[in-house]
Every structure is written in C-alpha cells, then in structure tokens.
Amino acid sequence: MIELVGFDADDTLWHSQNHFDAAQAEFEAILGRYLDLSDRQAHDRLAAVERANVRLFGYGAKGMTLSMIETAIELSEGRITGQDIGRIVDLGKAVLEHKVEVMPGAREAVGAVAARHGVVLITKGDLFHQERKVAESGLAGLFHRIEIVSEKDMPTYRRVLAEFNLPPERFAMVGNSLRSDIEPVLAIGGSAVHIPYASTWVLEAEHKVDLESKRLLTVDALAAVPEAIALLAERAIGEPA
Amino acid sequence: MIELVGFDADDTLWHSQNHFDAAQAEFEAILGRYLDLSDRQAHDRLAAVERANVRLFGYGAKGMTLSMIETAIELSEGRITGQDIGRIVDLGKAVLEHKVEVMPGAREAVGAVAARHGVVLITKGDLFHQERKVAESGLAGLFHRIEIVSEKDMPTYRRVLAEFNLPPERFAMVGNSLRSDIEPVLAIGGSAVHIPYASTWVLEAEHKVDLESKRLLTVDALAAVPEAIALLAERAIGEPA
Numbered sequence: 001m002i003e004l005v006g007f008d009a010d011d012t013l014w015h016s017q018n019h020f021d022a023a024q025a026e027f028e029a030i031l032g033r034y035l036d037l038s039d040r041q042a043h044d045r046l047a048a049v050e051r052a053n054v055r056l057f058g059y060g061a062k063g064m065t066l067s068m069i070e071t072a073i074e075l076s077e078g079r080i081t082g083q084d085i086g087r088i089v090d091l092g093k094a095v096l097e098h099k100v101e102v103m104p105g106a107r108e109a110v111g112a113v114a115a116r117h118g119v120v121l122i123t124k125g126d127l128f129h130q131e132r133k134v135a136e137s138g139l140a141g142l143f144h145r146i147e148i149v150s151e152k153d154m155p156t157y158r159r160v161l162a163e164f165n166l167p168p169e170r171f172a173m174v175g176n177s178l179r180s181d182i183e184p185v186l187a188i189g190g191s192a193v194h195i196p197y198a199s200t201w202v203l204e205a206e207h208k209v210d211l212e213s214k215r216l217l218t219v220d221a222l223a224a225v226p227e228a229i230a231l232l233a234e235r236a237i238g239e240p241a
Numbered sequence: 242m243i244e245l246v247g248f249d250a251d252d253t254l255w256h257s258q259n260h261f262d263a264a265q266a267e268f269e270a271i272l273g274r275y276l277d278l279s280d281r282q283a284h285d286r287l288a289a290v291e292r293a294n295v296r297l298f299g300y301g302a303k304g305m306t307l308s309m310i311e312t313a314i315e316l317s318e319g320r321i322t323g324q325d326i327g328r329i330v331d332l333g334k335a336v337l338e339h340k341v342e343v344m345p346g347a348r349e350a351v352g353a354v355a356a357r358h359g360v361v362l363i364t365k366g367d368l369f370h371q372e373r374k375v376a377e378s379g380l381a382g383l384f385h386r387i388e389i390v391s392e393k394d395m396p397t398y399r400r401v402l403a404e405f406n407l408p409p410e411r412f413a414m415v416g417n418s419l420r421s422d423i424e425p426v427l428a429i430g431g432s433a434v435h436i437p438y439a440s441t442w443v444l445e446a447e448h449k450v451d452l453e454s455k456r457l458l459t460v461d462a463l464a465a466v467p468e469a470i471a472l473l474a475e476r477a478i479g480e481p482a
Contacts, residue, residue: 056337058369062303069310070330078323082314085326089311096297127368128299128391150369 002191002233004166005113008175009123009130011197013106014137019098020064021199023091027068030084034076046071047202054203058150060126065092096129100136109222110142113229120145122160124152124180152180154188172232174225178207182216191215191232193225243432243474245407246354249416250364252438254347255378260339261305262440264332268309271325275317287312288443295444299391301367306333337370341377350463351383354470361386363401365393365421393421395429413473415466419448423457432456432473434466
C-alpha cells in the first residue's frame with residue numbers, strides 16, 4: 001500500500017544537467033586558452049573544488065559559477081583575464097535563465113499517479129531558481145505539496161514524511177539520482193522508481209543502492225511510472241510494515 | 242486578538258548586515274587599487290548591478306559575490322587580476338562562514354511571545370545558508386515552524402497564513418526591515434513590530450510604510466517585543482476583523 005509518491009524535478013520532470021554540462025564545456029574551452037590541459041584535468045579539478053565548496057555553497061548554478069571562477073584562477077595561476085572571468089559569470093547566468101523543457105509524458109505521468117495517490121514534488125538546490133522552474137514548468141498545480149530542500153538525505157525524507165504523518169513503507173520516490181532520490185528512500189524503508197538520465201553530475205554519481213532491492217524498479221521513461229508505482233504498491237501490501 | 246507571531250531572523254534575531262557591509266568595504270578597498278573612485282561610486286555601481294541581478298540570483302551571499310565580481314570587472318575595465326577576483330570570492334565565503342551572533346535577549350523575547358502565541362520564523366535568502374544559521378543559532382526549537390522563503394512580499398505572507406488557516410488580522414510580524422517585514426504585513430491587514438537595525442542594505446531601504454499606522458509599533462530592543470505584541474493584540478480586539 002502506497003499513499004504518497006514523491007517526484008524529483010531536475011532531470012526527472014525537466015532537463016537540467018544538460019545546461020550545467022554545456023556551461024562546463026564552455027568553461028573548459030575558456031581555460032584551454034591558458035593551459036595545455038586535457039579536458040579531464042580541468043573537469044577533475046572543478047569537481048574537487050565543487051566538492052570542497054558544497055558544504056558552504058550548497059547546490060545550484062551560483063555555487064557552480066563561483067567554483068568555476070576559483071578553479072580558473074587556480075589552474076591559470078592567476079593569469080585568467082577579467083574579461084574571461086566575466087564570460088564565466090555569464091555561463092552561470094545562462095544556466096539560471098534557460099527555459100524549462102518539461103520531459104515528454106511528465107504531465108500525464110504525474111496526473112495518472114495523482115489519481116490514485118498523494119503526490120509531492122521534492123527538489124533540491126537553489127530556492128530562488130527552483131521556484132522559478134516549478135512555476136515555469138506549469139506542473140505545480142498537479143502536486144499536493146512542493147518541497148524545495150537543501151539536501152536529499154534520510155533526515156530530509158523523514159521530515160517530509162513526518163509532515164504527512166506517514167510511515168516510509170507507504171511512500172515511493174520517483175527520480176533520476178540513485179544518490180538523492182533512491183538510496184535514502186530505500187534506506188528509511190520506502191520504495192523507489194529509478195528513471196536514469198543521460199548525464200549525471202559527478203557528485204551525484206556516488207551511491208550505495210542495492211539494485212536488486214524488491215522495493216526498487218527501474219524504468220526508461222515517465223510513461224512507465226504509473227504502472228511501476230502500482231507494482232510497488234502490490235509488493236508493499238505483501239511485506240510487513 | 243493575535244494568534245501567531247512571525248519573527249524575522251537576519252538583523253532581528255542575529256547579526257547579518259554587518260558581515261555584508263564588511264565584505265563590501267573590503268571589496269571597495271580592492272577596487273581602490275585600480276581606480277580613483279570615491280567610495281560612493283563603487284557602492285552605487287554595485288547596488289545597480291545587484292538590483293539588476295536579483296531577479297536571477299535572488300538574495301544572499303553567493304549572488305552578492307557574483308555581483309561584486311561583475312562590478313569589479315566592469316569598473317576596472319577588465320584590468321582586475323585573477324588574484325584579486327580570488328580575494329572577492331573569499332569575501333563571499335567569509336560571509337557564508339561567519340559564526341552566528343544571536344542578539345541579546347533574543348531567546349527570552351521569543352520564549353515570552355511563544356508562551357502566549359504561536360511563533361514562526363520567517364526568513365528570506367539562500368536556503369542552505371539560512372538553514373545553517375537557524376541550526377547554529379540554537380533558537381530553532383523555540384519556533385512552531387520555520388519558513389525559509391525566496392521573497393517576503395504579500396503573496397508569501399498570505400501563503401504562510403493560509404498554511405496556518407489564519408486571517409491576517411490575527412498575525413503580527415517582528416523584524417528590522419520596513420520593506421520585507423512591515424510593509425507587506427500591514428498591507429494584507431496584519432500587525433507589526435519594527436526593531437530598527439544599525440545598517441540596512443540599499444535594496445532593503447525602499448519602502449512605503451505608513452509609520453502612523455495603529456497596527457505598527459517601533460521598539461529599540463527585543464526585550465520590548467512581548468509588551469508590544471500584547472499592546473497590538475489589545476488593539477486588534479478593538480478593530481473589526
């Protein structure tokens with residue numbers, strides 16, 4: 001029995017990582033004017049700077065932009081020009097400004113799940129940017145609640161479920177990130193539907209999901225989500241709560 | 242009759258603007274190495290850049306840092322070095338890292354109000370940074386709810402009150418910002434206690450508050466808040482709802 005279904009937003013209901021990837025490719029092209037770097041070196045150093053800064057910046061495009069600037073100054077040993085740093089600031093602005101492209105079948109999938117269960121949008125990152133994307137997506141009205149959180153970990157999911165007064169056994173999460181959408185939900189006793197996305201941010205790629213879990217299903221498109229939820233709901237009835 | 246009291250956080254329950262002011266003073270000192278600028282020119286240009294960027298960045302230290310970098314590149318006509326831009330990034334990090342200094346009497350004032358009314362913390366800005374400050378302040382447990390919002394305007398206050406199922410006439414807000422804490426609350430029919438802070442961010446300084454309103458009291462310290470709320474509650478009984 002599943003009463004509430006959570007949907008991730010970025011790279012689940014709409015595209016996001018492709019914009020970050022495009023910014024990073026441009027960033028590497030700018031750095032290439034200063035250094036004979038393999039792409040991998042710039043990429044790895046940026047990932048390390050982001051990893052160190054995430055405890056201070058949290059997630060989102062503004063933090064990425066500041067980490068890019070820090071990485072560019074460091075790798076160019078201070079030789080990067082003000083004009084090129086201005087270009088990096090503009091890359092960050094482009095990520096914040098891009099139009100929201102809703103995934104095919106998103107509205108139908110959420111609507112079909114909402115006909116049988118409560119539905120909540122659970123997204124992490126920059127509050128201001130996420131609110132804009134939720135509004136622009138046109139999907140906000142489908143959800144019973146929208147939760148913009150700073151981290152998607154076990155305490156966060158427990159807090160959201162406590163607000164709904166619901167045990168984890170009656171909750172399923174739908175998303176693309178094994179680290180943020182699947183691992184913590186399975187760990188607290190919930191169910192999950194994984195929809196892989198073409199590209200995953202390096203800091204999102206680390207996870208400890210048991211891919212053989214009976215409480216996890218993997219599908220390749222949003223259209224398959226309602227049926228996956230129905231199957232997980234049947235399984236949840238069969239399990240002790 | 243007042244059932245719910247909202248408390249602002251930055252510059253009401255703990256110091257914040259002094260850290261932003263210190264970063265800006267350092268920023269102007271860095272720029273002074275490139276330009277013969279009066280402080281006012283750097284200050285005014287940064288304010289204009291921040292005003293243009295706030296629709297994209299929202300509030301908080303990361304957006305301020307990116308706006309400082311943009312302003313520095315523009316005013317120095319690209320001559321600013323990578324090393325000095327690295328110093329500006331560090332100024333932003335220092336704002337994000339500073340220890341929370343709770344105002345004298347904050348715990349007692351919130352506690353006294355909480356003994357008679359519901360109390361909610363309503364703060365705007367960067368989700369990640371605000372969560373850290375709330376946790377570090379040690380005050381979180383005093384509040385019935387904590388709302389971190391992207392903007393403090395009439396729709397935001399209406400949404401918060403709708404979640405409490407409360408008409409605005411039964412709500413009072415306590416804060417330092419006439420623009421964010423007082424003006425929208427009076428405009429929807431609520432009451433407010435203003436506690437001026439020594440320094441106000443230029444974008445916060447614009448407001449249209451009727452300082453003669455009977456639903457507004459101004460006090461000079463948190464210790465005076467419980468009595469001010471009691472007085473506003475008496476006045477609210479006398480008014481039609």
